[in-house]
Amino acid sequence: MRPSNHPAPHDPSPDPAQPACDTAGFPWYVAYTKPRQEEFALGHLLQQDFNAYLPRYKKLKKPAKNAICQEMQVVHEPMFPRYIFLQRTRPEQAISKAQHTRGIVTLVRFGVELAIMPAELIAAIQEYEQHRNQAGFEEISPLKPGTRVKLNHNTPLQGLEGLVQTASAKRVIVLLEILGRPKTIKLEPNQLDIT
Incomplete structure (x- = not known):
């Protein structure tokens, strides 16, 4: 499997966010990752044949102060920073192996019990992520008509x-x-701050 939720264009392989086999009977668990290592942990979980899902949030980001291109940039950041969802792909697979996966700090627990995410909630997150990825500039831009802004040091x-x-x-x-x-x-978007 590819270590990404989004296959490259013209790539016929399935999306790793969707189960490659029938995993409907297996619960979803929650892993807590090291800072900014969600992608790294995702890749290692997929290499171990876990079904892993890292929801990403499409957003617009202002360019850096010294960037050549001054357009707002579309980025996909983790929807839940430092959290990733995983599930076994076969009955004999030990979920405890995920605990020791590179990039993961721990599996989330409530007391001694592992936290379990309902499959319906995972499906709802996937649906929201897909909707957000199809949204246009106007829908995701924080600079909507009527928004109060302050001109910054770039002007x-x-x-x-x-x-x-x-x-x-x-x-x-x-x-x-x-x-x-x-x-x-x-003005250019990088010349404004939302107040």
Whole structure:
């Protein structure tokens, strides 16, 4: 299996987030990973033939201050940082082996009992992830019309506040009040902070 929830384009292999075999009777467990090692742990669980799922959240991220490209970037970050879900793929597979997988700190427990995620909840998370991945810029952008923003250090008008009128990946039109008069200006997303 590929160590990713998302197959590469033109890749006929199944999505590892979906069970490759009939695992419906096996419970889902929750593992707690080392910081920023969710992908690493996912790969090692898949290599051990566990059914593993790392939900990712599609979001827009402002470019770094010194980035050449000033467009908002689409990123997929863990929906639940440091948590990953796993399940056995065969009855004789010991879930305790996952405890010692590289990148994993521990399996989540309530007292001495391992925490179990209902299959219906896993399915709901997968459905939400799929819906979010198909969402367009307007749906996931934090810069929606009416959002109050502050111009940051990337513009000579630093510190002024205004309201977003329209937004795209490259440009945001903001309504400001300058010298007592309303004025719209075009800015890049990295020039704004949400207040």
